[in-house]
Amino acid sequence: MIKVLFFARLREQLNCEGLELDCADLSTVTDVHQHLLQQYPGWANFLEDRKLLVAVNQTLVKPQHPIAAGDEVAFFPPVTGG
């Protein structure tokens, strides 16, 4: 299993803080993204935003980053702190 988290505007748009996914067939962040789009078609408008960032185990990564059981994968909008 992997843990998927959503933050800020994206969390509100999806009305979901996070979920758990069976990762047997998921090898990269892109696979996770595709899986979410298939499972939740209503999320397409928000998850297909090209500006979204993704972190695996709390480090920013690129879409081709590998996924392994136990990983924490977070999707979120560009950051606006400071």
Place this chain on the structure above:
Amino acid sequence: MISVQTADFDVAGEYAALTAGDVDAGAVVLFVGRVRELNLARQVTGLLLEHYPGMTEKALEEILAEARSRWQLIRCRIIHRIGRLTLGDQIVLVGVTSPHREQAFAAAEFLMDYLKTRAPFWKKEMTSDGEFWVDAQEKDEVSAQRWKDQA
């Protein structure tokens, strides 16, 4: 040292801590970011700051390590507040000490530029027209990018 906290911070106390017992730090730069009333022509009454617990601390530690690898720094301090803030409240403090001012100025600016584009904080503005998530600004990414070009 980094702190992510709801509580306010005391700049004089942070200055004292950055300089206590150290006679090598000829330069101290302290930056404080505050909640301002007008943002992109919207009348702001307050802010809500959300973050990604765990990743925030990790990202700030990485940013500090990067600054330490680039400049001769003696002490570094980052404080970022989360939760509900009102007009004029302090949001963020970056403090660095160095033997030399050029290093201290550059490092403080780098820390802010990287914090604004790499650390997982998000601002939601409270305005008379409702609550709005703040959009990331292109100019912040441009500011952060110039350090990469110099690396």
